[in-house]
Amino acid sequence: MNVIIIGAGTGGMCLAHGLKRAGVSVKVYERDHTRTDGLYGYRVGIDPTGNRALKECLPPELFDTFVATCARAPKYLNVLTERGRFTASFPLRDDHDPVNSERSVSRMTLRQVLLTGMEDVVEFGKEFTRYERNADGTVTAYFADGTSATGDVVVAADGTNSRVRRQYLPHAQVKDSGVIAMSAKVAVTDETRALLPREMFEGLSMVLAPRGKFCIWHVMEFKWDRDGAVKDGIGGNEAELVEKWPGLLYDNTRDYINWGFSASVDKYPANVMDLRGEKLMEVALDMTRDWAPNMRRLITLSDPGSCFPINIRTSVPIDPWTSTNITLLGDAIHTMTPGRGVGANTALRDAMLLCRELTSGKPVVEAIAAYEREMIPYGFARVKDSLAQNGMNGDDALHKPVIGRLMLAVSRAFFSVTDRIPALKRKFIAAQYAYRGAE
Numbered sequence: 546m547n548v549i550i551i552g553a554g555t556g557g558m559c560l561a562h563g564l565k566r567a568g569v570s571v572k573v574y575e576r577d578h579t580r581t582d583g584l585y586g587y588r589v590g591i592d593p594t595g596n597r598a599l600k601e602c603l604p605p606e607l608f609d610t611f612v613a614t615c616a617r618a619p620k621y622l623n624v625l626t627e628r629g630r631f632t633a634s635f636p637l638r639d640d641h642d643p644v645n646s647e648r649s650v651s652r653m654t655l656r657q658v659l660l661t662g663m664e665d666v667v668e669f670g671k672e673f674t675r676y677e678r679n680a681d682g683t684v685t686a687y688f689a690d691g692t693s694a695t696g697d698v699v700v701a702a703d704g705t706n707s708r709v710r711r712q713y714l715p716h717a718q719v720k721d722s723g724v725i726a727m728s729a730k731v732a733v734t735d736e737t738r739a740l741l742p743r744e745m746f747e748g749l750s751m752v753l754a755p756r757g758k759f760c761i762w763h764v765m766e767f768k769w770d771r772d773g774a775v776k777d778g779i780g781g782n783e784a785e786l787v788e789k790w791p792g793l794l795y796d797n798t799r800d801y802i803n804w805g806f807s808a809s810v811d812k813y814p815a816n817v818m819d820l821r822g823e824k825l826m827e828v829a830l831d832m833t834r835d836w837a838p839n840m841r842r843l844i845t846l847s848d849p850g851s852c853f854p855i856n857i858r859t860s861v862p863i864d865p866w867t868s869t870n871i872t873l874l875g876d877a878i879h880t881m882t883p884g885r886g887v888g889a890n891t892a893l894r895d896a897m898l899l900c901r902e903l904t905s906g907k908p909v910v911e912a913i914a915a916y917e918r919e920m921i922p923y924g925f926a927r928v929k930d931s932l933a934q935n936g937m938n939g940d941d942a943l944h945k946p947v948i949g950r951l952m953l954a955v956s957r958a959f960f961s962v963t964d965r966i967p968a969l970k971r972k973f974i975a976a977q978y979a980y981r982g983a984e
């Protein structure tokens with residue numbers, strides 16, 4: 546069997562590792578020209594589902610390198626008001642378990658880890674344009690540079706705007722969620738560190754504000770310092786892996802605070818998607834006028850070069866289709882809002898499952914049908930959950946003035962009560978971990 550994967554992103558590379566380890570002939574065709582192209586600055590939360598897939602598909606040392614190159618895991622899940630008052634603070638489990646842990650990784654770092662050791666598998670500068678089915682059952686993929694590749698199986702791992710999906714399942718649509726987000730990074734310095742209370746600095750914090758405004762705060766503290774040298778107190782094995790990790794040479798990731806603000810489209814100036822840097826930071830400051838001064842100060846101290854807008858999109862679920870030797874994974878089939886932070890994790894789950902099926906010995910189409918029977922329901926369920934969470938649906942009443950206030954009061958009351966009653970608190974935390982695949 547000869548497998549062609551379109552797209553060297555999170556899901557595509559996890560699958561490629563798994564197939565390569567199983568001895569399957571696999572090639573990945575990536576649009577970017579080098580392994581360092583693209584904007585891969587932000588943080589991705591890898592949950593037990595994602596850890597499990599990476600552990601199963603990656604060579605053991607590479608999985609250890611992934612763990613060693615993650616940022617310190619968050620210790621708390623905090624819920625705050627826009628004035629900076631804590632509504633709730635839930636302690637999270639430590640990250641010593643390789644699978645049942647929550648991890649924070651820089652997207653660029655994860656990309657470097659996933660591309661390591663795959664020089665013979667990945668071809669860069671290959672922008673997929675279309676495919677053709679051949680009389681012998683194989684499929685030929687064509688690229689913008691005039692070249693082509695033929696395989697027994699084609700896997701679309703080419704993200705939200707998947708060209709494979711457009712040709713294969715033209716009725717599958719991706720639509721705007723009606724929400725726009727803005728994100729930026731702030732370097733960790735003595736000044737910026739002092740602006741966050743300890744639980745916020747050590748945790749992952751969600752600010753729930755009136756009229757559906759929402760902001761998430763992450764702090765990324767890595768095991769290496771500003772010059773790339775391993776920090777004091779990092780254990781022997783991890784220090785060794787960080788030091789010998791080849792991808793580190795390409796990475797400009799240093800400790801930072803990351804904020805991601807979102808609100809429904811009608812709250813923004815009409816040209817927001819054209820704004821970048823300081824102009825966009827001004828929009829964020831304008832939309833948070835009555836927020837806590839320390840949060841606004843952090844917005845002011847952001848690196849303008851890291852500030853960009855994101856038009857949040859979501860798939861429209863479709864009915865199952867008849868399986869063939871072309872299939873899809875990750876955002877290519879189930880793009881979801883970042884509402885539950887599970888897009889990458891679901892792409893990784895797809896990769897693990899598809900790898901298992903393709904190496905199960907079943908005939909190819911039967912294996913793909915088994916994968917799709919499982920992937921379609923959980924994938925679109927995640928799409929639905931992610932749209933319903935944290936104001937990610939612009940049509941939600943949460944974004945309206947009066948009813949929105951009421952809904953905000955109800956959700957704050959829920960978090961506050963859950964935080965205060967130990968049995969509810971334990972149940973809430975267990976439910977979060979279960980949703981994210983912990984055993």
Ligand SMILES: Cc1cc2nc3c(=O)[nH]c(=O)nc-3n(C[C@H](O)[C@H](O)[C@H](O)COP(=O)(O)OP(=O)(O)OC[C@H]3O[C@@H](n4cnc5c(N)ncnc54)[C@H](O)[C@@H]3O)c2cc1C
Pocket residue numbers: 551552553554555556557574575576577587588589590591671672673674702703704705706707708728855874875876877881883886887888889890891892
């Ligand atoms: C701000 C933000 C925060 C997020 N945070 C989280 C989080 O905390 N946890 C989480 O689980 N998810 C998160 N996500 C979602 C996550 O990033 C995606 O769901 C995940 O990257 C999807 O992986 P993928 O492999 O399907 O696609 P991608 O990783 O997007 O990879 C697609 C690849 O295909 C390539 N490609 C595209 N078109 C072509 C073409 N025509 N030919 C060849 N190659 C092509 C691209 O260059 C890219 O390399 C977040 C998303 C955003 C926007």
